[in-house]
């Protein structure tokens with residue numbers, strides 16, 4: 001599905017991600033963990049070329065999505081970011097209605113048929129587990145919702161584009177425990193249809209919901225494997241120390 005081979009990411013001369021190689025299989029959740037500044041977000045955002053927007057950022061090595069190099073000149077970056085969507089740490093709804101937020105990408109792609117848009121809104125909001133809460137106020141502004149609801153609308157906006165892969169950068173760190181639980185339960189369902197790669201600082205969250213975990217330190221991928229193995233029988237001392245809270 002997605003393969004990274006000897007990928008480095010530089011900000012000018014500083015190598016924030018160092019020669020990382022790993023593969024993501026289809027479906028399921030992979031958690032990216034590691035100390036602050038170890039390069040998790042940089043790594044994540046390079047997977048759909050969001051780092052193209054950062055001045056001075058440069059990627060070397062290869063990233064292949066469905067067998068094709070995503071940094072190839074011929075790649076349509078807008079299409080790539082639809083196939084590999086990104087959910088940010090802070091909910092970032094557009095200053096429009098809930099409905100217009102969800103259909104934003106579809107309309108940008110030229111879809112105008114109201115029946116198709118209506119259907120996409122309901123399906124995406126249902127998948128994001130927020131339909132029942134907002135179905136009677138789809139024309140209200142999305143930024144008038146609670147933080148947890150806003151984040152689920154943002155997830156619905158990504159889901160409306162039917163992405164194969166969803167990148168998430170600490171999607172619940174700005175939310176209360178109940179909103180966090182709602183989003184975790186939703187992820188547990190949507191991971192059956194989507195490949196989810198999620199940065200989290202919350203080790204309990206990683207152990208609760210992820211199938212695989214990758215531990216990063218100082219730009220290096222230290223260890224990657226089934227979450228149970230990483231948490232219960234880590235092979236590397238650095239992983240063991242981090243999991244035990246010693247870093």
Ligand SMILES: Nc1ncnc2c1ncn2[C@@H]1O[C@H](COP(=O)(O)OP(=O)(O)OP(=O)(O)O)[C@@H](O)[C@H]1O
Pocket residue numbers: 011014016034035036037038039040041042043054
């Ligand atoms: N736009 C940028 N320009 C220059 N350096 C950057 C930029 N963004 C990140 N860095 C540096 O790259 C390194 C990795 O940062 P990154 O945000 O990827 O780490 P992280 O593991 O996600 O951290 P955190 O958990 O605190 O979010 C850090 O040393 C950071 O200071």
